[in-house]
Amino acid sequence: MRRGPWRLERGGIGIDRSRPLTFSWNGRPLSGQAGDTLASALLANGKRVVARSFKYHRPRGIYTIGSEEPGALVTLGSGARRDPNRKAPDVALHEGLQAVAQNCWPSPRLDLMSVNGLFAPFFVAGFYYKTFMRPASWWEPVYERFIRRAAGLGRLSDAPDPDAYVRAEASCDVLVIGAGMAGLEAARTALRSGARVMLVEERDWLGGRLGLEPAQVDDRPATAWVAHVAEELGAAERASVLTRTSAFGLYDHGMVGLVETLRPQSEQGLARQRYWKVRARQIVFATGALEQPLAFAGNDLPGVMLSGAxxxxxxxxxxxxxxxxxVAANEGSGVETALQLCDAGVEVAGVVDSRPDNQCKPAAALDERGIPYYPGHALVRALGWQQVRGARIAPxxxxxxxxxxxxxxxxxxIAVAGGWQPxxxxxxxxxGRPPFDPERGIFIPPSLPDGHHHAGACAGVAAADAVRQSGRRAGADAAAACGFAPAVRANSSLHGDNSMAWGASDRLRIVPAIDGGKRFIDLQHDVTVDDVALAHREGYRSVEHLKRYTTLGMGTDQGKTANMLGLHALGEVAGVSAGEAGTTTFRPPYVPVAAGAIAGSERGQRFRPWRRSPVESWHRAAGADMITAGAWHRPRVYPQPGEPSSRAVSREAAHVRAAAGIVDVSTLGKIALVGPDAPEVVNRFYANGMKTLPPGKARYALMLRDDGLVMDDGTVARxxxxxxxLTTTTAHAAEVLSRIEFLLATAWVDLDAMVASVSDHWATFAIAGPRSREVLAAAFPDRDVSDAAIPFLAVREARFEGLECLIMRNSYSGERAYEVYVPADWGQAFWERALAVGADYDLRPYGTEAMGVLRIEKGHVAGPELDGRVTAEDIGLGxxxxxxxxxxxxxxRDRPALQAAARPRLVGLTPLDARAALQAGALLRATGKTGPEAVAGHVTSVADSPECGSVIALGMLAHGDQRHGEVIEAWDGLADRVIPVRVGPSVFVDPQGSRLHG
Amino acid sequence: MRIVCPFCGERDAAEFSYGGDATRLRPDEADADSGRWCDYVFRRDNPRGWHHEYWQHLHGCRAWLYVNRNTATHEIREVRMAEEHVARLRQEASE
Known part of the structure; x- marks a missing residue:
């Protein structure tokens, strides 16, 4: 096996040298080891320039060893699976991984767009705002396209995401975020107290920094201790440990959003990522600390890397x-870094330590190893074109x-140590805004509501013993807050651990550019120290303005390695401390989250559960043109081959009035109401009188809201x-049921009655038309269906295949009609039987569109009229x-405004031109009047009526009941059309209602 | 947010739907005083902090519940069956 040129001969606790993996980088095969990240494998292969920056297209290398990476953004996969802007240190290597450098052409080493860098003096902060100003009409066609092409990061695939995602909800007593030493201790302590514990870790291994540098815990290697704790957690039923899981957002009341990577891509339908909503009683933050860089000229060159990395x-x-x-440091860890590197066999060119001579301890260990030490020196400039070739330092x-x-x-x-930040x-x-601790030069956690605990480095604790203690204490406190007795007595004397140097507060972070060159703060967005100074000169003094003007910290890394330096740079030009400069607002997500993960499986067909009529498959097989109505698919019309759908609608509607039709109305809401006080419930709930409704009869009824406006309509069958x-409209079924339940539970508590939804129990069909009784007789041969047995508005039991059914005689179309209720599982059987036996009487199915035409011809109101703004009087049901x-x-309902005579009232409208293209929504006004004051109502429903031989409409018109015969105009502003219409009664067909009995 | 349903135990808020303010007693339908009805329907406080609310365990047992919730933090202090709360309000009203 050939090792990459930068792979050391020995070492590497996280890799398995016996298991090589092949991956591709920019289309060329490379080799890594099991356990590698993409970043470590690229480094091992000597790939140092892995990306180009956002604005100047400067070469970018690997800068960090975690999700805080600002520079090494790559695109994984290809085609529909293209996954841009992934941080190389955050990508676990796997066999066959495909990665390409982004933001560069033709290659990261030779990027033609780097010519932008030559114009860098023009691309200063606020460049876009200053340059792309006029003319305004150039914005979209010219400027935006130019900017999009020149700047920007990776490109998303345009294709739908082929991967599967899932969502999970969980709850626990104690959620521990971060599985370093503090987090492991916290989780273990809480578990031992008896709590249900979840521990989440964004890397695919536990231990945090214990896995990144040599350490001893309890006199054994740190890895052994980590494995021991992991074993205890893994064996416990009350604990769950999630690795490769980022906590990306903290929300109210202990809710945390997590995203877990399950596999690089979906396999056999298994999800790629899982989005967790965790509700925890107590949360322990053990999120660690992030090392911060130094600003010196050329600090963005590939080869410059944080020392911890x-x-x-x-x-x-x-x-x-x-x-x-x-090694370049402004705190004490520089020496340690040099020693570790030297002992691992890496040559160290020296340690540049910017602390004053008197703070630097004599470094005998460096002398022994022959490593030059430069106390009281600063690294002024990194040298090199594509990558680091040397450095200039000065006392x-x-x-x-x-x-x-x-x-x-x-x-x-160059290993850069600029101090750490929790x-x-x-x-x-x-x-919350984190307060600044001037002594240690760090921001510390903000105060949070009860139930939130901090442990370890994120709490400002740094020494190993103190970190352990703080983890135990946080775990014990969290468990105790859930009511569990603490399993271990945490040492409470370890307050305010200042033992470990977070670094001096006055450390040198921003090195004056005495040798020229650009000093970068934000490596992703190419924001320099000079940009911050310029923004300040131009008046962007507030840190929030600075952020927006320079885009500092607004990249996909959220400025994890940039914001601190930015605050110090701002503080320097403003003459205040970083703490006084203040922080910007922190917002979720902490790391980028794929939109697909949040959607989970709820997309496309599964966006929400569909509700299906028992006859849906028949409708489809019959070639129905389906329409979605809320959560339902309904047959709109059944066009014959080659028949335009508008003609098919007219044909179906006319056929109902001529012979007989059957329509599927299974979507109607159906509610069973039972109990000794059920009559009182209907009487109070509906606006109609219900006391007189005898058993065996049904009544059309209107229900009002508390404010007196109409909520819904339906039938009440006793x-x-x-x-x-009780039946409701399709749209309001759930709301009406909830309303009755609410009234029974909170207002009418002394009434003895119960309700339950039976919407899914019954398949419901309306058989309408002059021949409907003959059809009914054929479908129920054993039943007397004469008018004496089933008079208008009767409700009767019947049997189909021995099953109990209901027949309700009412009418929506104005024709003689019957609604048949059949147990849902036999719905299709009945539908087919009805059509078979009904063939002799010319029974044909009709869709919701024809149903609409028939109801408009009869002036029956529906959703478009009952829009939540009308009273019973408005629709003529006063x-x-x-x-x-x-x-x-x-x-x-008796409030004066609701009884005003000028309110819009339901009217019928007939255009003077029978074929006019009248649309629902058109506004009604007196002929020749314009302007908003002239609007006196609107068109609610329009139908092309075969019965009237004309387009007809319903509308709401002020004083409408007194304006019959008047010609007004309907103004369709969208189509810019004015259509003269004649006002009339809302019932166009058979106003006497004689057909009901025909 | 999690709500402890008296029938089903502690459940995720996603199973429940908010059902309005529970600070006021609903007037009787026979009460023709429109002022009292206007008070009940329209005049509501929108407090930041503790609030009396109705919730329905819509995707569970469908029970209507009274919930004492902090609108700022989503902390929940008390959950009861709605009718117990109504009885309490009636008691208070009669005193």
Missing amino acids: VRGYVHRYGVAAGRRVL LGNEGPMPAGLQTIRCDA ALHLQCHLG LGEQRYL RMTRRRKPCVGGVL
């Missing part, structure tokens, strides 16, 4: 960041680095003394519902 790549992956590494005087002492050191990598992003999602069947009895909405 350099150590981590050596220890975990056996990969050297370079062959000769220079620090009172005024900063002294040009006189500049010297050049040969190196090909990772507080999640903790700030509830809106099946027995204490038994009712008299029917005006009973002297208390009912829901009965008091407030």
